[in-house]
Amino acid sequence: MKRRYGYITALCALVAAGAALAQTDDAPVKVAAPAGPPLPGAQTYTDNCQSCHGATLAGGRGPSLFADGLLSSHSDDALRQIIKTGIPNSEMPSFANQLNGDEISQVIAYLRIRGGQLRANPPFVPDPSGQIIHSQKQTFRIDVIASGLQTPWGGAFLPDGRMLVTERTGPLRIIDHGKLLPEPVKGTPKVFVRQDGGMLDVAVHKGWIYLSYTEVEPGVTPAPGSDVAPVTAPPTMTVLVRGHIRDNQWVDSHELFRAPSSLYTTTSDHYGSRFLFDGKGHLFFSLGERHNMVNAQSLATPLGKIHRVNEDGSIPKDNPFVGLPDAVASIWSLGHRNPEGLAFDPVTGNLWESEHGPTGGDEINVIDKGHNYGWGLASMGLEPGIFKQNMPNTDPPIASYSPTIAPSGIAFNVGDRYPGWKNNLFVAALAGQQLLRLEIKGRKIVAQETLFNQYGRVRDVISGPDGMLYVLLQSPTGGGTGTLLSAATEGMVIRLQPMP
Numbered sequence: 268m269k270r271r272y273g274y275i276t277a278l279c280a281l282v283a284a285g286a287a288l289a290q291t292d293d294a295p296v297k298v299a300a301p302a303g304p305p306l307p308g309a310q311t312y313t314d315n316c317q318s319c320h321g322a323t324l325a326g327g328r329g330p331s332l333f334a335d336g337l338l339s340s341h342s343d344d345a346l347r348q349i350i351k352t353g354i355p356n357s358e359m360p361s362f363a364n365q366l367n368g369d370e371i372s373q374v375i376a377y378l379r380i381r382g383g384q385l386r387a388n389p390p391f392v393p394d395p396s397g398q399i400i401h402s403q404k405q406t407f408r409i410d411v412i413a414s415g416l417q418t419p420w421g422g423a424f425l426p427d428g429r430m431l432v433t434e435r436t437g438p439l440r441i442i443d444h445g446k447l448l449p450e451p452v453k454g455t456p457k458v459f460v461r462q463d464g465g466m467l468d469v470a471v472h473k474g475w476i477y478l479s480y481t482e483v484e485p486g487v488t489p490a491p492g493s494d495v496a497p498v499t500a501p502p503t504m505t506v507l508v509r510g511h512i513r514d515n516q517w518v519d520s521h522e523l524f525r526a527p528s529s530l531y532t533t534t535s536d537h538y539g540s541r542f543l544f545d546g547k548g549h550l551f552f553s554l555g556e557r558h559n560m561v562n563a564q565s566l567a568t569p570l571g572k573i574h575r576v577n578e579d580g581s582i583p584k585d586n587p588f589v590g591l592p593d594a595v596a597s598i599w600s601l602g603h604r605n606p607e608g609l610a611f612d613p614v615t616g617n618l619w620e621s622e623h624g625p626t627g628g629d630e631i632n633v634i635d636k637g638h639n640y641g642w643g644l645a646s647m648g649l650e651p652g653i654f655k656q657n658m659p660n661t662d663p664p665i666a667s668y669s670p671t672i673a674p675s676g677i678a679f680n681v682g683d684r685y686p687g688w689k690n691n692l693f694v695a696a697l698a699g700q701q702l703l704r705l706e707i708k709g710r711k712i713v714a715q716e717t718l719f720n721q722y723g724r725v726r727d728v729i730s731g732p733d734g735m736l737y738v739l740l741q742s743p744t745g746g747g748t749g750t751l752l753s754a755a756t757e758g759m760v761i762r763l764q765p766m767p
């Protein structure tokens with residue numbers, strides 16, 4: 268059992284240098300990161316374009332290529348064409364002989380990422396209570412359901428209307444019809460809290476409460492102080508359990524998923540994880556690749572995968588890799604980086620997924636049984652060691668986001684509460700600090716809109732039993748706030764109240 272994971276560890280070391288550079292959802296700001304090689308597109312830009320176009324929004328002899336006006340009015344193909352052929356009778360030269368297709372794609376990705384960084388975010392509005400938003404197809408008011416939460420991560424409703432909310436810092440909280448109970452649920456699993464790690468998703472299904480969280484390898488005592496020094500991080504992993512709450516106490520805890528000790532690793536990011544039930548007896552859940560892209564392509568590890576198990580954790584016989592020697596039998600799809608959103612389309616039944624990609628490569632995918640989504644081989648974003656945007660036999664994303672938005676929880680709007688948003692997909696975004704609305708037709712996104720981007724980090728969106736959308740928010744972290752991107756901050760649950 269142990270042996271077959273050996274090569275993964277070896278490859279892990281190979282990509283470690285590159286991995287440190289990638290910008291992730293919750294990775295700390297770059298303060299502690301060693302200076303590595305610049306991202307591929309950045310280097311191409313500095314070497315070939317900066318002398319004329321400058322390094323800022325001000326431009327130079329040529330116009331700034333980071334301006335929103337230029338980037339939003341030109342498709343990637345249009346930019347590619349200009350770069351290849353140049354602009355006749357101007358100083359803009361042709362790069363057809365200097366840059367190959369991949370280098371041109373990378374420089375375009377860099378323009379979009381850097382452009383987004385250079386354009387300012389709207390100022391943060393700490394109290395959204397009562398704000399009315401006139402969006403394209405639906406006006407709504409923001410009702411604050413409960414505040415005073417620490418980094419709320421996942422939420423689910425109990426049959427009696429109370430809402431369970433996880434705080435990444437560890438506690439499982441109960442919101443009783445608009446009132447956050449002061450006392451967290453007692454006796455929940457002990458979690459490892461750092462960077463992306465902590466108490467993660469919660470789901471309620473057929474009387475059971477499902478929890479996912481990160482833990483330190485059993486039997487390992489973390490060194491004192493290790494919680495503040497990533498270099499001494501203990502080996503950790505995502506664990507899934509289900510249980511009940513009785514007299515405000517976590518009871519009947521049953522383990523649904525625990526990886527072998529050999530897979531516990533000392534990175535503290537990309538744990539996943541999101542739960543989704545298909546109503547046919549199966550539980551889907553996601554696991555990140557723990558910041559080692561090699562994991563995403565190996566069927567011998569559950570990391571970097573979407574999984575499908577029976578509701579009690581056992582393996583369905585019709586899973587795609589059942590019976591394949593050395594394959595983890597719960598795997599449903601592979602090639603994922605850090606998937607944190609799962610939802611079924613109420614119209615087609617398609618399984619939609621959101622995933623934190625590398626810088627500029629965040630993804631929205633439709634997940635098919637046994638398919639490979641490419642992480643580790645190809646990405647629309649920038650990552651040292653990845654040179655292709657597409658590879659044969661891997662599924663390209665339905666949408667990718669550049670600059671990075673860091674998509675987290677996703678949910679379809681079901682029912683009639685919001686007449687303008689029928690069957691739309693909603694995407695919570697952390698670094699992008701926005702709630703996105705996507706109109707879906709089959710497997711295509713036919714329109715998109717940012718509903719708001721001034722209330723901080725958006726962690727999850729939940730379609731409630733009352734047909735209303737509930738959203739988990741967290742005060743901004745990282746760049747400009749004086750905190751690490753992964754810092755725990757105050758958060759709240761809001762409801763989008765439809766208005767005529």
Ligand code: HEC
Pocket residue numbers: 311312315316317318319320328329330332337346349350354357358359360362374
């Ligand atoms: C020798 C100077 C020079 C260099 C080097 C150069 N450009 Fe340009 N570029 C220009 C000028 C000047 C223009 C404006 C041309 C005009 O429309 O008159 C321009 C225009 C463009 C435009 C169109 C802008 C618009 O508003 O429509 C794009 C895109 C562009 N450059 C991309 C690049 C990229 C990418 C590189 C590097 C790979 C690059 N350029 C290198 C001088 C340069």
